[in-house]
Amino acid sequence: MTRRDFIWTAAAAAIPSSAQVRLLMPVHRVMDARAQCPAEQLHHFWSSIWPEAVRDFSQGGIELQTSDGPGEVRRSPGDQPIFIGLRRGVINLVLTDHIPMNWDNGRALAGVTALYAGYHVCMVAIRYAHGNQIPFVSVNTCVHELLHALLQDIFVSRPKWFQASGRELRIDSYATRLWLFHDGAAIRKSAQAYRDRLRSEVAARTAFDSSARR
Numbered sequence: 274m275t276r277r278d279f280i281w282t283a284a285a286a287a288i289p290s291s292a293q294v295r296l297l298m299p300v301h302r303v304m305d306a307r308a309q310c311p312a313e314q315l316h317h318f319w320s321s322i323w324p325e326a327v328r329d330f331s332q333g334g335i336e337l338q339t340s341d342g343p344g345e346v347r348r349s350p351g352d353q354p355i356f357i358g359l360r361r362g363v364i365n366l367v368l369t370d371h372i373p374m375n376w377d378n379g380r381a382l383a384g385v386t387a388l389y390a391g392y393h394v395c396m397v398a399i400r401y402a403h404g405n406q407i408p409f410v411s412v413n414t415c416v417h418e419l420l421h422a423l424l425q426d427i428f429v430s431r432p433k434w435f436q437a438s439g440r441e442l443r444i445d446s447y448a449t450r451l452w453l454f455h456d457g458a459a460i461r462k463s464a465q466a467y468r469d470r471l472r473s474e475v476a477a478r479t480a481f482d483s484s485a486r487r
C-alpha cells in the first residue's frame with residue numbers, strides 16, 4: 274500500500290457509514306380528507322412522531338424525499354378502503370384516523386403496508402401511532418411501516434406475512450438498530466433494490482400505456 278492509498282483508506286474509514294451512500298426514498302404523504310383526528314393527536318404526529326421517523330432514517334443514511342397531495346380513503350359498504358390521491362413510483366404514506374376493518378381484521382392496528390391496485394401504500398392511523406418506546410418491542414409507527422416497504426415485505430401477499438410475527442420481530446429489530454445505533458447499512462441495501470423495482474414498475478407501465486395508445 275502506498276502512502277497515498279493509506280491516506281485514502283484512512284479518510285474513507287473516518288467517514289461515518291451513513292455519510293458514504295445516502296439513499297433518497299420518495300414518500301408521498303396523503304392526509305385522508307375524511308379522517309377525524311383531534312387537533313392534539315395531529316399536532317403530536319407532526320411535531321414528534323414524523324420528525325423522529327425522518328431523523329431515524331437520516332441517521333441511517335436514508336433521506337425521505339417527501340411530497341404532499343390531497344386525497345382520501347373512502348370506505349365501501351364492506352369497509353374495503355378505496356384510495357383517492359395515490360401516486361405511482363413512490364411510497365404513498367396515507368394518514369387516516371383508523372385502519373379500515375377489512376385491512377386490519379378489527380385489531381385496531383396503528384398501521385398497515387400493502388400494495389393496492391399496484392400502488393405502494395403505508396397507511397398509518399394517527400390515533401394509534403406512536404414514537405419509539407421500547408427497543409425491539411415498540412418502535413416508531415412510521416419507521417415500522419416504511420420498513421415493511423423498504424425491506425420488501427410489501428411484495429409478499431398479505432395473508433402470509435400479516436400474522437407472521439417473525440416479520441414483525443425482524444422489522445422492529447432493524448428499526449431499533451436504526452434508532453439506537455444509526456445503523457442503516459442493511460436497510461439501505463434492500464431499499465436500493467426496492468427503489469429500483471419501484472422505478473421499473475413505473476417504466477413498464479409507461480411503456481404499456483404508450484403502446485396501448487398506438
Ligand SMILES: [Zn+2]
Binds near residue numbers: 417421441444
Ligand atoms: Zn408490521
